[in-house]
Amino acid sequence: MSRAAALKQPAPDAPDALAALVDTARYPVDELDSPAARALIAESRARLAETGCLVLRDFLRPDGLDAVAAEARTLAPQAHHRHTQTNPYDCADDPALDAGDPRRMFMDRSNGFVAGDLIGPQTALRRLYTDDGFTRFVAACVGAEAIHRYADPLADLVINVLRPGCQHPWHFDTTAFVVSLLTREPEGGGVFEYCPGIRSPEHENFAEVGAVLRGESDRPRRLVLRPGDLQIFFGRYSLHRVTRVEGKSDRHTVIFGYAEKPGIVGRAERSRQLFGRVAPVHAAEERAALVRADTLTD
Numbered sequence: 221m222s223r224a225a226a227l228k229q230p231a232p233d234a235p236d237a238l239a240a241l242v243d244t245a246r247y248p249v250d251e252l253d254s255p256a257a258r259a260l261i262a263e264s265r266a267r268l269a270e271t272g273c274l275v276l277r278d279f280l281r282p283d284g285l286d287a288v289a290a291e292a293r294t295l296a297p298q299a300h301h302r303h304t305q306t307n308p309y310d311c312a313d314d315p316a317l318d319a320g321d322p323r324r325m326f327m328d329r330s331n332g333f334v335a336g337d338l339i340g341p342q343t344a345l346r347r348l349y350t351d352d353g354f355t356r357f358v359a360a361c362v363g364a365e366a367i368h369r370y371a372d373p374l375a376d377l378v379i380n381v382l383r384p385g386c387q388h389p390w391h392f393d394t395t396a397f398v399v400s401l402l403t404r405e406p407e408g409g410g411v412f413e414y415c416p417g418i419r420s421p422e423h424e425n426f427a428e429v430g431a432v433l434r435g436e437s438d439r440p441r442r443l444v445l446r447p448g449d450l451q452i453f454f455g456r457y458s459l460h461r462v463t464r465v466e467g468k469s470d471r472h473t474v475i476f477g478y479a480e481k482p483g484i485v486g487r488a489e490r491s492r493q494l495f496g497r498v499a500p501v502h503a504a505e506e507r508a509a510l511v512r513a514d515t516l517t518d
């Protein structure tokens with residue numbers, strides 16, 4: 221029996237589901253009140269406060285990584301791929317702006333996503349995502365009282381697939397933080413680069429952002445991620461990208477989705493862009509919006 225097959229033994233709600241996947245000796249996420257876990261959380265928060273980027277190397281046990289990487293590889297052919305031209309803000313061109321303004325600089329974006337409803341309840345990936353201890357650990361690292369897994373059946377847990385020749389160009393995230401796990405590294409390229417705190421709520425810093433896009437800034441930091449590394453990244457103020465994938469193999473990243481409130485579902489339009497389809501909950505939301513498209517009191 222392969223190591224990946226051996227991992228299928230614990231039931232999804234088994235108390236040791238987390239310990240079967242995560243290197244809990246190094247990362248005691250199953251005992252958050254222990255002194256070791258408190259120290260890990262304090263260190264993680266300090267790192268995030270300093271650079272907005274936290275990497276927990278070899279977060280998964282070798283057999284845990286084998287299991288999730290195999291699942292991602294099996295599902296990757298079902299990714300929905302989309303190729304667009306985008307600026308860092310994902311907004312429309314504005315010819316009134318100066319030609320050097322980053323809002324006028326469009327880059328090739330070629331990204332694929334496997335939707336969460338294809339990642340079944342028995343998979344190691346979903347066992348990790350639905351583990352309350354893991355969710356509490358992420359909340360503690362980002363300094364939130366509580367966070368909630370997305371209620372969106374497609375966008376809750378996704379696999380990002382970058383095929384050879386594809387890239388995720390310079391951008392800011394629309395959410396405060398992203399939690400991701402690299403499960404397959406490409407032969408070349410596919411490197412995560414970021415510019416910590418290049419903008420703030422008070423200052424867009426378009427000049428510096430433009431310089432980064434033109435390759436004229438020494439701000440970008442390169443982060444070499446290895447399969448099994450868990451990353452927590454604050455992408456709202458830090459410009460970042462994944463460089464073009466080179467060679468013959470894909471780059472696979474699992475993205476764990478969280479919100480500040482329970483019951484959060486993404487917009488139907490966004491779901492179509494990412495996955496090429498919507499779930500019944502999105503269709504219901506669209507119908508409700510149509511019904512409400514009047515000026516009457518609710």
Ligand SMILES: O=C(O)CCC(=O)C(=O)O
Pocket residue numbers: 380388393398400412455460461462473475
């Ligand atoms: O795949 C990565 O490492 C980063 C992805 C990213 O920036 C995003 O999903 O917004």
Ligand SMILES: [Fe+2]
Pocket residue numbers: 391392393398455460
């Ligand atoms: Fe991002």
